[in-house]
Amino acid sequence: MIIADPWHGLKAFTAARIALGRTGTAIPMQEVLRFKLAHAHARDAVHSSLDITAFPWEINLLHSNAADRAEYLQRPDKGRQLQESSRLSLTPGHADIGIILVDGLSATAVNHHAVPVLAYLFPMLQAKKISCARIQLVQQGRVAIGDEIGELLGVKLVLVLIGERPGLTSPDSLGAYLTWQPRPGLTDEARNCISNIRPEGLPYQLAAEKMFYLINEALRLHLTGVMLKDNYSLRIS
Incomplete structure (x- = not known):
């Protein structure tokens, strides 16, 4: 007989695995199978590939x-560096911002969420006359690869949209990283991060509005990272 957990009502407030109930001294088989399925989804996300046809822009x-993926997982440093042929394909311009889509640890997240987020962001940038370089799509990349790309493009800012490390409740979470004056050698304190972008987490429109706020502040103050505070929620409260 399955014994209900008295904390069951709390499940309405979190996707975490709580109040699973028990069968004798064990977890119910249904919950064991759900865990195994979630684990399989997370593993699939790590090994997923970018769907190049999913992006409606010139990239x-x-x-x-x-x-390859095996080397990417074993050598994070190589995921932060551009292949030489890719370096040669980039030429500097005069755009304000470079938008870079990176598979990261979940290409599924980029395939699913990058287009709807940018569909909200692009009109805001256009209305403010913030110019964008051609979109770059990176295979087997890490966050910091945006620094090298941004320097080669000659942009003031880079916005990296990347698949985050999958969790057992979120195999398709998208992250956004904003960096002022990108160049190799920067570390994470130089960036602003917006995480958990997906319908079950931070909705597309709100994510785009937070990005737009931070982009404006970065261009105004000429900085990002720990010195740039995300006061967007205060502005709209």
Whole structure:
């Protein structure tokens, strides 16, 4: 007989695995199977690939120094460096911002969420006359690869949209990283991060509005990272 957990009502407030109930001293088989399915989804996300046909814009396809997924997972440093042929495909311009889509640890997240988020963001940038370089799409990349790309593009800012490390409740979470004056050697304190972008987490429109707020503040103050505070929620409260 399955014994209900008295904390069951709390499940309405979190996707975490709580109040699973029990069968004798064990977890019910249904919950065990749900856990195994979630684990399989997370593993699939790590090994997923970018769907190049999913993006309705003119894009430039780039590749990191990681030759394949196995090397990408074993050598994070190679995922932060551009392949030489990719470096040669980039030329500097005069755009304010470079938008870079990176598979990261969940290409599924980029395939599913990058287009709807940017559909909200692009009209805001256009209305403010913030110019964008051609969109770059990176295979086998890490967040910091945006620094090298941004320097080669000659942009003031880079916005990296990347698949985050899958969790057992979120195999398709998208992250956004904003960096002022990108260049190799920067570390995470130089960036602003918006995480958990997906319908079950941070909705597309709100994510785009937060990005737009931070982009405006970065261009106004000439900085990002720990010195740039995300006061967007205070502005709309």
